[in-house]
Amino acid sequence: MAEEGQVIACHDLRVWHGQIRKGYESNKLIVVYLTAPWCVPCKFMAPVVDELAKKFTNVMFLKVDVDVKQLKYVPIDFGVDCGVESMPTFVFLKNDVVLDKLVGADKVKLEQLTERHATIVVYFTASWYGPCKFMAPVVDELAKKFTNVVFVKVDVDELKSKAVDFGVDSMPTFIFLKGGDVVVKLVGADDKVKLERLTETHATL
Missing domain, CATH: 3.40.30.10 (Glutaredoxin)
Known part of the structure; x- marks a missing residue:
């Protein structure tokens, strides 16, 4: 199990639902990182997200591979298109409420939104x-x-x-x-x- 300060990879629905529930119960800000292995900007953002997780240890960062069949409904639930122009997407959640969305590999904006929420x-x-x-x-x-x-x-x-x-x-x-x-x-x-x-x-x- 990942500890605070790490990005949590959700490989299946069981892990996804368990981590989301844990985030809601602890009233934490959750940043859902929607990514894909074929997405070059996603590879650029991966170390950025890792650094933010270390900096904001009380924020939960959840990584979701949109190509995983079990998880295909996760981006749909957030109204995110999984096309080339939409990866990566970051969804900011708290208490089951979507606070913000960020589409693209903008590391400055990502840190600003994390800090804001x-x-x-x-x-x-x-x-x-x-x-x-x-x-x-x-x-x-x-x-x-x-x-x-x-x-x-x-x-x-x-x-x-x-x-x-x-x-x-x-x-x-x-x-x-x-x-x-x-x-x-x-x-x-x-x-x-x-x-x-x-x-x-x-x-x-």
Whole structure:
């Protein structure tokens, strides 16, 4: 069985239905990667998808070969034509709802859409600061508990420009992103209960 950070190849209907059900039950963003062995752009995108799976470990990437007879209805269910001009196609799902589709080998757009539809918590920290050290294990536990949320750690000493971009001037700061927009900003290490509550709220949206 594939672990987080890997692309899951669905070779038959049993695997497909099992993985889709698992994704829905965990409330994860699912990216369905419709591909074909004869498709040259698909071969170009394969390592790109592998890298995205490693980067967005809390997003489920499912690879479907449209030439497999058992799986021929999967692209049809998503309204995807399996012709030369339609491969590869990426379908973004959450809770049985199609959020987006991307047709073609556009690696920049693929990463942008993955980031847009994932729930992301950006954790601004400094390795030398006591409150940040206190919150580090708290964030680790939340990442384990809320497997459908992507936690991104930013060390402000290494990436000062990112802190400036988000208007961060106090440590630690937690920025919640949804659809590429800031939805919540939480500053300080005083309220780990509130941090968990906010994570739970936005993980289910």
